[in-house]
Structures are given as structure tokens and as C-alpha cells.
Amino acid sequence: MKINWGTAIVLAIIGFISFIMFFVIKMSTNDKYDHDLVVEDYYQKELNFQTDINKESKSKELKTNVSYKKTEEGILISFPPELDYNKIDGKVFLYRPSNKQLDFEISISLSNHNLLIPDKRLLDGRWNISIDWAYEGESYLFKEAITY
Numbered sequence: 001m002k003i004n005w006g007t008a009i010v011l012a013i014i015g016f017i018s019f020i021m022f023f024v025i026k027m028s029t030n031d032k033y034d035h036d037l038v039v040e041d042y043y044q045k046e047l048n049f050q051t052d053i054n055k056e057s058k059s060k061e062l063k064t065n066v067s068y069k070k071t072e073e074g075i076l077i078s079f080p081p082e083l084d085y086n087k088i089d090g091k092v093f094l095y096r097p098s099n100k101q102l103d104f105e106i107s108i109s110l111s112n113h114n115l116l117i118p119d120k121r122l123l124d125g126r127w128n129i130s131i132d133w134a135y136e137g138e139s140y141l142f143k144e145a146i147t148y
Contacts, residue, residue: 052141055132055139055140055141056140056141056142056143058138058139058140058141059140059141059142062080062140063080063082064080064081064082065080065142066078066079066080066131066133066140066142068129068144068146070148071116072119073116073118073119074116074117074118074119074120074121074122075116075117075122075129075146075148076114076115076116076117077092077114077115077116077117077131078113078114079110079113079114079115079133080113081113083113083135085110085111085112085113086110087135087136088108088110088133088134088135089107089108089109089133089134090107090108090131090132090133090134090140091105091106091107091108091131091132091133092105092106092107092108092115092117092129092130092131092132093105093129093130093131093132094106094117094121094122094127094128094129094130095127095128095129095130096123096125096126096127096128097126097128098125098126102123104121108131108133122148123148124148125147125148126145126146126147126148127145127146127147127148128143128144128145128146129142129143129144129145129146130142130143131143
């Protein structure tokens with residue numbers, strides 16, 4: 001049996017469509033390729049975006065901004081030394097882009113100008129750290145992507 005050009009083109013199109021449909025079905029049914037939104041309350045966070053920008057710009061206007069360094073015990077976060085650490089409150093949120101089960105939040109309670117995030121809570125890899133803190137009614141925000 002001879003196959004003419006018309007039949008060959010139709011068979012090639014059917015083969016191509018079958019190939020694409022196979023991968024679409026495989027990707028949409030496999031849990032390995034399941035992608036969630038970055039955060040659960042994405043739309044609420046988007047509404048507060050300008051507030052976060054204002055907080056970040058305020059923190060950059062400080063004489064000394066929040067800083068961090070990796071130590072053997074974990075990550076040591078240092079707040080500005082010119083501020084009274086007893087009046088600083090807020091939260092530190094660590095977000096792991098590769099696994100949302102590893103995300104956690106710590107309330108800020110200081111006994112000096114430093115806050116230690118223990119090594120046992122951190123795995124090696126990329127983390128996004130967000131420090132939302134307030135001092136005497138003024139709100140500040142520090143965001144950084146770090147590799148631990």
C-alpha cells in the first residue's frame with residue numbers, strides 16, 4: 001500500500017497532537033509537577049504591597065539598618081544599636097521557596113540588639129527572610145534573599 005502526501009501530512013499532525021496531549025495529561029496529573037501560589041493569601045498580600053514599600057524605604061532611612069550574619073549557632077540578626085531594644089517588637093518570617101512546609105515565623109523578643117534564629121530550624125539552601133518590626137509606633141521592613 002502506498003501512502004500519498006495528503007495521508008502522510010494527516011498522520012504527522014495526528015502523531016504530533018497525540019504527543020502534545022500525552023505530555024499535557026502527564027504534567028497535569030503528576031503530583032511532582034504540582035505548583036501552588038507562592039503564599040496562601042496572595043491577593044491580600046498584593047493589596048498591602050505599597051505599605052511594604054513604605055516600610056522598606058523607612059528602614060533604609062535609618063542610620064543603621066537591620067543586618068544579619070551566619071554563625072555556627074544559626075543566623076544572627078542585629079537591630080540598630082542606637083535604638084532601645086526593649087521598644088522593638090515584630091515578627092521574623094523565613095520563607096523557603098522550594099518547600100512551604102519549612103516556612104516559619106518567630107516573634108521578636110530581644111534581651112539585647114541581637115536575635116538568633118537557631119541552626120536546627122534552618123536547612124542549607126535558599127531562604128527569603130522578612131523582618132517586619134516596629135519601634136515607637138513607626139513600622140519598618142527588612143527583606144533579603146539569603147543562602148544558608
